Amino acid sequence: MTIYLIRRLLLGFVTLVVVTAIVYALIRHMPGTPLTMAAENMDPSRKISDEDYALMKKAYGLDKDWYVAYFYWIGNVARGDLGASFRERKPVAGVILQRVGPTLLLSGLSIVITYIVSVPIGLYSTMRSGKLDERTTSVLLYVLYSLPTYVAALQLLVIFYLRLKGTDWQLKPGMVSDDYVDLSPVGKLQDIGAHLILPLICFTYGSLAYYSRFVKANMEEAIRQDYIRTARAKGVGPIRVLVMHAFRNTLIPFVTLVGLTLPGILSGSIILEQIFSWPGMGSLFFESLTFRDYPVIMGLVLMFTLLTLFGQLLADVLYAMVDPRVTYN
């Protein structure tokens, strides 16, 4: 196990270096630099002189080739320095940390709801397999699963923002209202809650459908096993068989899902955050990309890669822990 872990960590390190190098090369080859992007938005009368431009270029390391600049970047990262954002002129770590909260609020709540709702749906579907209500639920879940989030998000906005305009039920994009600062603590909570509902629905329904189907598919396989027949034969009640005998044995594939969801918790969603003006990681990513804010993009990619690799490792290790048949020797 120890040797396996060391091997995986070494491999993961190589992957990390390759991924960051590829992304660095890609973003450096995109047309425009942070300086030109900033200049576009600037007052033409205050154009930067060519000398100043060259100086700034040098200060930001844009005069070097990408691979040289990449070595500087990775050297700084090794010393714990992610650099500073071009756009906000603040350390990258701080810029990212600012956006973690909103994204975590959405994805955390979304995961909790998904688990709480999808397991009962999955179990119920297994119990009623083939019956009319099960077929209907399954079709509905499939439809939800195929519904693109941006389509759903826009439809919801049309209904709740536009149709309900002027009523108390109108829900607005953004995370807080304009008068947020003046509200009481309870009012603040209510305000965020009201803004949270629509993005939360869009964030959740897809994974809800996916997980329910996942639970159902695993259960279908489990209830065909011999030990289930044995349990039924010795007189265990139907619900007890389903939950204690079958469901417990379907938990192993769940472990791999945990590993896969880990990066999703912090990556946010570019499109949803864009539509709902949610100040999370996804919109930070999009803004940094359009502004060519290299240090922030690299910081985000570094974080995302680490999470993905760690999630995979975690899933594999957990798998070996919960399933005694799996060993890595």
Next chain:
Amino acid sequence: MEVWRRYRRNFFGVAALLYVLVLSVVALLSPVIVGTKPVICRYKGQISVPALGYFYEPWEDRSTVSQELRKRYTPEKLKEKDPASWAIWPFVFQDPFRRVRENEWPGQPGNPSGGDGKPSAVNLLGTSQRGVDVFAVLVHGTRVALMVGFVSTGIAAAIGMTLGAMAGYYGGWADTLLSRMMEIMMCIPTLVLILALLAIVDRPTIWHTMVVLGVTGWTSIARLMRAEFLKLRTSEYVTAARALGAGQTRVMFRHILPNALAPVLVPISFGIASAILVENALSFLGFSSPPPSASWGTLLSAGQRNLDMWWLIVFPGAAIFLTVLAYNLIGEGLQEATDPRLREGAK
């Protein structure tokens, strides 16, 4: 075929297949259904098909009629310049790229623009902010959607199947290399990869988008192909073929590949769904391909900026949703038809 026989029993799968078929017909006939270019016309003794310009502009350029009318055809102009001319027009006189003005078609009012473009008898599904007919964009958009699905997934399938087959068949370092590559692809955020690759091209067209989607979307196909080859490599009939003296290429292409094809259709079908989804998401985010290409996502993004024009959201949204759903259902049906575990359960 065995797989088709089982697939046929799946009601939703067959319905989805029919839907895609209808969509393909709509895509092929889009200039006949709606357009401002005559389907066939005779002008100064020359027969031409200006409607082909919707597929590929140079096909339209050569004819006398398009040169003399500068690609703006109206029945009146045709008669005026050549009284002996005749033309067969599309069913609906609307254009997916520009606003149709008053009396271009005799008696038809000009398209309203801005918030006035509600669905009406002239503009069945309303008009966009700029006065472009939504129905026309939707009909011509099927061409883009289907093309994006097929071309990008075709590229992805070519890459994924080759790499997966080699990794599964040769094993060893080829296999290690592929799994490293797939891990790297998994770690790079897809949208970054796509946006960065698209940004490198100076003026991206829909074709660039398709290539980029293909180059980034091959991993799931490779994974399945590898598993199939790994499984079939040691099967008895392959050993028999090898014993009879079949070379490596022959074993790979003649013996293993045909048996691995049906399962690989599953990720291909899901891949088409996700390619359509991502292309429209890109158009929605404003990385739309310039005309002449009408993408459903472009309408959605216009709808986001003008939420009270609900018809810009509801109709293209439904089109994207139904198409994605159809490909997912086909993939699901194929999965059920090819998965041996589910097969036993159906008995």
